[in-house]
Amino acid sequence: MLGAVVPMSEVEPGCHLNSGCGFPAPDASIFDFEPYFGNFTKPIFLLLLGSLIIIVFFLIAFRNAKIVPTKMQSLGEMGYLFVRDGISREVIGKDGDRFVPLLFSLFFFVWIGNLWGIIPGAQFPVNSRFAFPVGLAITVWLIYMYLGMRHQGPLKFFTNMMFPPGMPKAIYVILAPIELISNVLVRPVTLSIRLFANMFAGHLLLTVFTVATFYLASLSFVGILGSATSFLMTVIFTAFEALIQALQAYIFTLLTAVYIAGSLHAEH
C-alpha cells in the first residue's frame, strides 16, 4: 500500500513510509478518546482543569487587591479591562457593566478551552467536541431571549424583531419570517458552528502535519525534505492556531455582547 492514503483509524500506530504502509490520514477518530472511567474522557478532564486554572489564577490575582498592583494583579486587571472596555462598553455601552462578569467568564472559559489545543501534553482543543460550543450557545440563547422578553415585553420583543420600522407594508410579509428565523434559530447555530468548526479544522490540520513529520522521517532526500517541511508547517500552524484560538474566544464573547445589546434596546 505504498503511496496510498488510508484512514488513521484503520492502521496500527507507528506506521512509516519505509515499513510500506500508506499515509495514515487523520480522520474523525482522533476526536474520540477512551474514557478514564465511566464517561469521564480527556476533553472533560481538560475542561475541568481549565476552569480550575482560571478560578485559582484570578483568586490569587485579586485576593489582596492593592492600589499599587502586583504582577499577577496587573495581569488579571489587564484581562478584566480588556473585556469591560474592549467588548462590553464598546458594544452594549455604560449599562452593560452588569454583564461584564458573564462576558468575562465566557471569554476566559472559551479561551482556555481552545488553548489546550497547542499546550504540549494536552494537545486537544476542548471546543472541537461539538457538545461544548452547543452548550455555551444554548446558554447565550437563553440569556438573550430572557433579557429581550424582560426588557421589551414578551410579545413586543418578537414584533420589534420581525417588523423593523420604515418598510413598505407589503414587504413585511416576505421579510418578517427571515428576521424571526435569523434571530431565534440561526443565531445560536452559527455561534456554535463558528467556534466548533475553527477548532475542529485547526486540530485536524495540526495532526496532519505532525503525523506527516513522523511518517516521512528517514535518512534519504525525500525523507529529510518532506519531514523538515512538515515540521516547519507544524510550527507555523501552531503559531497561527494560537492567534485563531484567541480570536475565536473574542468573537464568541463579542457576539454574546451584540445579542445582549440587541435584546436590551429595540432597533429603531
Place this chain on the structure above:
Amino acid sequence: MVDLVAELTGSVGSIGYGLAAIGPGIGIGVIFGNGVQAIARQPEAYGVIRQNMLLGFALAEALALLGFVAPFVFGT
C-alpha cells in the same frame, strides 16, 4: 456500453462546495482589505465606506451560501 475513462466516488458535493468557496473567499478578502484601507485614508467617510463594504460582503457571501445549496439541488 460506454467505457469508463475515469470515475469519481465519495463525497463529491463537499468537493463542489470547496471549489465554490474559493471565489467568495477571495472576494471577501478584497472587499474588507480595500475597505480598511479606505477607512484609513479617509476616516471621516467611515459610515459610507462601512455601509458599502457590508453590502459587498453580503453579495459575495450570498454566492458562497448558494454553493452550499447547489449539492442539494443537483445531488439527487
Place this chain on the structure above:
Amino acid sequence: MKSPQTPVDRETPNLAWSVMNNLIAGILVYGVLGYVIGLLIGQASAGLAVGAVFGIVASTYLIFFRLRHSDGGPNSQREA
C-alpha cells in the same frame, strides 16, 4: 460629521454581525418553502433552487434596507 468612536453610532457594527445570519435565514426559510411546494408539484430540486435564490434576493434586500436606515449611513450624513 461623526467620528467612529461616538457612542451614539452603536447600531451599525451590531448590524454587521447579522448580515450572515440574515442570508442563512433567508435561504433556509424560502429554500424549505420552495422544497415543500416543489414536492407537491413533483419538482423538489427545482423548487429548492428557486426558493434559495428568492431567499437570497429577499435577505439581500433586507440587509440593504437596514444598512440604508442605520446610523452612519449616507442619508444621516447628508443631513448632518
